[in-house]
Amino acid sequence: MRMLVVRVWGMCWICLVLLCGAFIAPASALAQDGPSRHGQTLVGSYELPAVLLDQYNEAIHSQPVAVTSALAQIRGWTGAEFRVSSSGNPYTLVVKMLGQAVDTDDMAARWQPYWSDLPGSMAAMGEPSARAGEPLQLVLASEPVTLEAGRLVTPSLRLLAARNVRMDRVRLEVWSGAGETSVLEWLADWWLAAATLVIWGGLIVYLHRERRRAALAGPPAEALVEE
DSSP, rough: OHHHHHHHHHHHHHHHHHHHHHHHHHHHHHHHOOOHHOOSSSEEEEEOOHHHHHHHHHHHHHHSSSSSHHHTTTTTOOOOOOOOOOGOOOOEEEEEEEEEESSSEEEEEEEEEEETTBBOOOEEEEEEOOTOEEEEEEEEEOOBOOOOOEEEEOOEEEEEESSEEEEEEEEEEESSSOOOOOOHHHHHHHHHHHHHHHHHHHHHHHHHHHHHHHHHSSSSSHHHHHH
């Protein structure tokens, strides 16, 4: 019985390691940035003005407790207006931030990319346990949206909250067309499904084999002595 418990615990640890590997693989693939992930065509690329970044940085470090209220006083950034093409749908906004952590701690920034008067989702980027002065380049993308053909729209960006970060450069990119899944992402998805099936299949076979082995071995020696 003791050996069975040891073997079951061993199988559990193996399953845990395999599951961790399965989840790390897609995370690594998603962390890679490339044109195919965001769309077919780069419509525009905009650098946020240095004056605006200075205002953001000052607001972040002047009121560390009430960062959100401090940033609310700063107007969001708006890019150049362009006309939507039906063949360009869907459109995706991509935020690229280059900065550094002020202290050795978790670093995070919450942005809201949006189109003209259309509300946008609030997306967060961050780096856990960042080292003080460590240069960081973080990327996040909004959900692809389908815009009305022929409409004039403007890409916009607003910083909602941030902590432990000094922003050096922020770029907003506009991508049109559906993004393509990279080979690494495709392999990662298949690896996750295959690893899950293998783990559960191996565990079922192992337990079934142990049950048959225990049945063939007969009752424990202690039970025979008592009889």
